[in-house]
Amino acid sequence: MNRKIRMGMVGGGRGAFIGAVHRMAAALDGQIELVCGAFSSDPERSKASGADLFLPAERCYGTYTEMIEAEKALPLGERMDFMVIVTPNHMHFPPAKLALESGFHVLSDKPATFNLAQAKELAAIVQRTGLLYGITYNYTGYPLMREARQMIEQGRLGQIRKVVVEYPQGWLATLLESTGQKQAAWRTDPAICGAAGCMGDIGTHAINLAEYVTGLHLKEIAADLTTFVEGRQLEDDGNVLLRFSNGAKGVLHSSQISVGCENNLSLRVYGETGGIEWHQRDPNTMLVTSLDQPIQVYRTSQGYLGSAAAAASRIPAGHPEAYLEAFANIYKNFSGHLRALATGATPDPLLTDYPTIEEGLAGMAFIEAVVKSSANNAAWTPLDYTPTTRPTYGSAALKSDRGGLSA
Numbered sequence: 001m002n003r004k005i006r007m008g009m010v011g012g013g014r015g016a017f018i019g020a021v022h023r024m025a026a027a028l029d030g031q032i033e034l035v036c037g038a039f040s041s042d043p044e045r046s047k048a049s050g051a052d053l054f055l056p057a058e059r060c061y062g063t064y065t066e067m068i069e070a071e072k073a074l075p076l077g078e079r080m081d082f083m084v085i086v087t088p089n090h091m092h093f094p095p096a097k098l099a100l101e102s103g104f105h106v107l108s109d110k111p112a113t114f115n116l117a118q119a120k121e122l123a124a125i126v127q128r129t130g131l132l133y134g135i136t137y138n139y140t141g142y143p144l145m146r147e148a149r150q151m152i153e154q155g156r157l158g159q160i161r162k163v164v165v166e167y168p169q170g171w172l173a174t175l176l177e178s179t180g181q182k183q184a185a186w187r188t189d190p191a192i193c194g195a196a197g198c199m200g201d202i203g204t205h206a207i208n209l210a211e212y213v214t215g216l217h218l219k220e221i222a223a224d225l226t227t228f229v230e231g232r233q234l235e236d237d238g239n240v241l242l243r244f245s246n247g248a249k250g251v252l253h254s255s256q257i258s259v260g261c262e263n264n265l266s267l268r269v270y271g272e273t274g275g276i277e278w279h280q281r282d283p284n285t286m287l288v289t290s291l292d293q294p295i296q297v298y299r300t301s302q303g304y305l306g307s308a309a310a311a312a313s314r315i316p317a318g319h320p321e322a323y324l325e326a327f328a329n330i331y332k333n334f335s336g337h338l339r340a341l342a343t344g345a346t347p348d349p350l351l352t353d354y355p356t357i358e359e360g361l362a363g364m365a366f367i368e369a370v371v372k373s374s375a376n377n378a379a380w381t382p383l384d385y386t387p388t389t390r391p392t393y394g395s396a397a398l399k400s401d402r403g404g405l406s407a
Contacts, residue, residue, distance in 0.1 A: 001342045004033040005335040008071060008080035008104075010064045010095045011087035013039030013049030017183055018109055019086040022136070023053075025327035026084070031335045035080055036071060038064040041091075064095040072102050082107060082132070082338060088186045089194050093118040096133070100125050105132040107334055111204050111367065112360025114194050116384060119357075119364035126357045132341070134334040137208040137355040137363070139265060141329030143300045143321065144286040146353065147309035148213045148269070148276045150393055151288075157271030160214050163242065163250035164268040167206040168258035172198075172236050175229050188234050195371045197234025199225065202265075203254035203370070204363040207242075208355065209267055210252070211362065213276075216244040217387040218366065225374035228257050240370060243380075245387075283322050308393055311350045330354045349393050361385050 007026055012019015019039070026032040036059035039049035043062030050060025061067035071079045082105035085095055093113040096106045100122075112135055113119045126133045139145065151157060176184040186192045187201055194200050211217060220243045225235040236257045242250030255261070265280040277287040284300040298305065301317040312329045315321060333354040340347040365385040373381035 001339050005031055005338055006035045006079070006081045007032050008067060008083045009034060009037040009039065010067070010083060010085045011039065011091070012037070013045055014052065015182060016086070021324070021327060022084055022086050022109070022331075024324055025138075026331045026335075028324065028328035029332045031339075032331060035059060036061065036067060038062065038067040065098065068095070068098050068102050068104065071104070080104065081342075082334075085109060088192045089200070090114045090192045093122060096122060097125060100129050100131050100133070103129075103131070105338055107134040107136065107331070108360075109136050110208075110360070111135075111194070111200055111363045112357065113364060116361075116364040116368045119361050120385070123357045123361050132334065132338055133357045133360070134330065135355045135357070135360045135363075136327065136330050137205060137212070137359055138323075138327040138330055139205055139209045139280070140212045140353075140355060141312060141326035142278075142280075142283050143305070143309040143312040143326075144278055144283065144298060145209065145213055145267075146312050147298065147305050148267075148278065148286065149215070150306040150308040151276070152214055152269070152271070153392055156274060157269065157276070158273035160216060160244075160246065160248045160269060160271045162268075162270040163210050163214060163216075163244070163248060165206045165210040165250070165266070166253045167202045167263075167265045168253065168255040168261040169202065169263060170255075170257065170259045170261045172229065172232075172256035173259045175231050178231070188232055188236075190233055193234060194367065196225075196367045197227075197232075198236050198254055198256045199223075199238050199240075199370050200367050202256070202263075203238060203240070203252065204366060206252055206254055206265065207366050208359055208363060209265070210242075210250065210269075212355075212359075213267060214244070214248070214269055215390060215392075216246055216248060217362070218383050219243045219245050220380050220382040221366070221369050221373055222378045222380045223370040223373040224378045225370065235374075238370065238374070240373075241378075280323075283326070284320060308350060308353065349391060352391055353393075358388055358390070362387065 038061040040046040047060045083099045085108040177188045222241040225238040237255040240252040274290040286298040288296040301313045336351045365383040369381045
């Protein structure tokens with residue numbers, strides 16, 4: 001496949017937020033081009049949005065159904081290769097289902113679907129079609145989170161005992177949705193967002209990162225959700241106790257009423273012999289602790305990092321790599337996996353390191369369990385899905401063989 005991977009987009013038109021982020025992330029490595037889209041539920045706005053992006057008028061569709069049918073009818077050398085979904089939550093499942101059943105790979109914004117029942121149906125479709133499905137839990141794309149995962153996989157922290165993950169924001173400390181602010185309005189509407197507000201929006205990011213880095217699966221949770229802002233329909237704060245499959249315990253705190261907080265995602269993991277600490281506000285730094293050594297400071301793009309972190313880094317040490325680059329790593333790996341399949345090659349384990357339908361299922365099971373537990377006075381509640389063994393880096397070397405990057 002001696003060309004760029006062709007992408008179609010559902011959602012992300014005029015006035016949207018995350019669609020532009022996806023387009024920047026997809027374009028960063030020069031492997032993907034946007035060729036078509038159905039950018040809005042309003043056909044005229046959709047076509048106008050496509051014109052804003054300088055797409056041919058005939059590839060700017062009024063609806064996602066029109067787009068999928070029209071693209072399917074095009075010759076193989078012209079049609080889109082995969083479709084990305086960047087709509088509000090209630091419109092994740094229908095286009096994903098139709099695209100997969102029409103022969104197109106799918107990449108979706110999180111959470112995977114509106115509810116767990118849809119996620120289970122989607123997982124069955126992915127399995128039946130054999131097509132790729134990815135989901136943009138983008139914080140897994142940070143180089144040092146991949147370093148932490150590889151360290152834990154290699155046993156450098158010993159058996160994991162404790163996980164503490166936090167994701168506080170403060171932007172919904174007032175009834176912002178009543179002002180007509182679009183992003184606040186749909187995220188607090190249960191008919192669009194789903195059963196959970198804060199936990200569905202950012203709590204799923206937090207638990208996904210914890211499971212990704214540790215390699216552990218949640219077994220059961222005890223959740224206390226609160227709606228602090230009067231008049232709001234969904235929770236804006238939550239505290240969750242975690243029990244993992246290996247016996248490890250954890251705490252998850254997620255909030256959108258923590259005044260002064262931006263996107264203050266952080267993760268601390270403690271094993272028998274060591275630990276890691278990472279904060280998104282300084283994503284190029286990770287603290288590594290051990291029983292008998294001083295605290296070590298790990299930095300992005302250094303030669304002592306492992307192959308997973310090296311593969312996720314683009315620029316020399318000291319130049320900030322952050323949110324967009326991490327987001328782009330999901331696109332880079334997804335498109336690389338797609339390219340390998342198209343050429344009949346066996347993808348490198350590092351290339352398949354992106355969230356899939358398994359992470360989508362886990363996220364929806366987490367949301368359902370959190371809501372159920374909180375409604376039952378924080379009763380311990382198991383997650384209603386059966387996790388599979390996650391892929392590992394396998395034989396990928398722990399230490400990079402290329403040394404530090406140079407300018």
